[in-house]
Amino acid sequence: MWRQHRYKILLSLILLVCGLLLAINTGAAKHSSEFDALDILGEGTTLLVACGWLGLIISSRPAGRVTEWLYYGSLLLVFSYFLDLLDEFIRYQEQVRLMSWLESLPAPVGMLVLTYGLVGWHREQRAINRQLRGRELFLRDHQLIDPLTQLYGADYLHAVLQREIELHLSQHRTLCLLVLDIDDFAGFNRRHGIAAGDTYLSRLSELLSSQLRHSDVICRYAGDRFVAVLPNTTPGQAQIMAQHLRQQITQLVSAEEAPQLTVAGMTVQQRSAQTALQQADIAIKQAKAGNVLKWQPEL
């Protein structure tokens, strides 16, 4: 990411060097007995933290408007703190006010620019959240994302399902689950290789997450099993969605020699995520044994 920002890095280095040269030109070095260790420590730490922000912005954000605001804001802060630290080592003449202006003015301006950038970041995040619908509910933890399909994994499903169960119980609404299981995925892997299996999985997860409503979330529950949580959905609606998914999948499957999927739905009446998922496992097993799309009523 930092390669996109080569000019920015160059610019900040030039700016800091200019500040340093200016300070050396206008002032004279202090004697070492005049150094105040506590001041140096405090101002040095502030400078380091500000530099850290600058580094994080450069290394994590793609180029764009919001990045520019965040970057220039932090750069002004860094510049100001840098001069602040320098005057611990260099004494300026009383009548020259230039350095003290340069020292104190950029900081508030930088803060304002940074704040504007953060507002932009907030807006951008809202847009990204809209983009992520169907893949994410109330919780965000990037460590739980499955790296292959970019869907959340089983741990995330547990957490989200538990919360949804509690909400739905208190509000007396119905919560449904759809379980999707790939038929004979091990056999497909064996015939076509694991690489083909991986490609199939990532295409399938793209398709599934694009076909769900905004309130739903789909997770990769196991190697070849996906679970979709459908909040506030009646069994009838869930069944329609299951049929819709099945049709969509047939299009994907007919394009190549890919395995079929079994889709089973269930209404969640259990009080814990664990028992609900155990029930889901039973439901998918029964659906597989019947080998047709069936609605599994609550046992």
Add this chain to the structure above:
Amino acid sequence: MSPRHFGYQDKILLLQHGCTDLLALAQRRGAELHKLLSGTGIFEQDLHKPLGRLHFSDWLTLLKNCQQQLNSPELAYLLGNALLNSRYISLCQSLHYAQNLSQALSQLYYFRHQLFPCFYVRLYRQQHCIAIEFKPALGLANQHGFMFSLLCSLILGLIKQQLGSVSGISLQLQHAESAQQQQFLGVAVSFNQAADCLCIPLSFWRQPFVDANAVQFSAKTRSCRQLNRVLCKQRALPEILCRLQRRALPQLLSQDQVAAMLGLSSSSLKRQLSQHRTHFAALLDGVRRDAARQLLQQGHYSNRQLASRLGYSDEHNFRRAFKRWTGVIPSSFKGLFNPH
């Protein structure tokens, strides 16, 4: 004469035997190749050489890098399947053509230095099944769990493909509970057991394989033997040491005796063991612990008999050691297995 042992720095694994598959899996999950290879002695251009080799310690570093870069619990299981069906590993191909599970597993065990030099096993018979107890043959750092999952996924994958089902097989694991194993392996798993152990019911062992083919089997076995010229049949030092000590019980071997038996100097034995991050006394203790547990599971021995069989000077010392291993005294441990 004990078989040759390999040093920690010998290149005993083929890159094609798992390494390239692992790298491909990890890269498809978004890991970067140069980060995966960092800290190992593997070069990118060597990856596709048919006989390129690597150290076992490189393999362990590679696994560590994978786990640092990816949070993908399925990796070990997928790799197990990839190995099982790999076109480049004649050992795995030969397994499919074996007559039955018994032949397949003894084939895997005979040629294990080509694929899994890190485990050795003890078999013992229980009421309705044969238990295979897996022991680490060398220092595995903290990759023991990964390697064991890999091996189990390979064996269970083979059984599933050839016999159709794995129901009835159970798995006992030493470490604490984690949710994944059961999902990925499809067998009953129990945690916090005394040893890593796979229990396969007797009916599985002689059931003929679907793809059984004696001609193909011997052809593949021949190419395994040819591969033996590159990867010679040799065992890890800790494994050899444990075997020697086990055979010598109740007599206890000293470090000098073992070194003389292996044709090493005592200090170089010590140094080589420390490369495996273990030491002589710890291995000895492990051997006695396992022997005690197995004797207790098999029959009714008094503490005095056990102490003398395990080379303890008196039963107090034995009881104290047993308490240290298991946290209970021998008599209450016996109660777990022999309720009558």
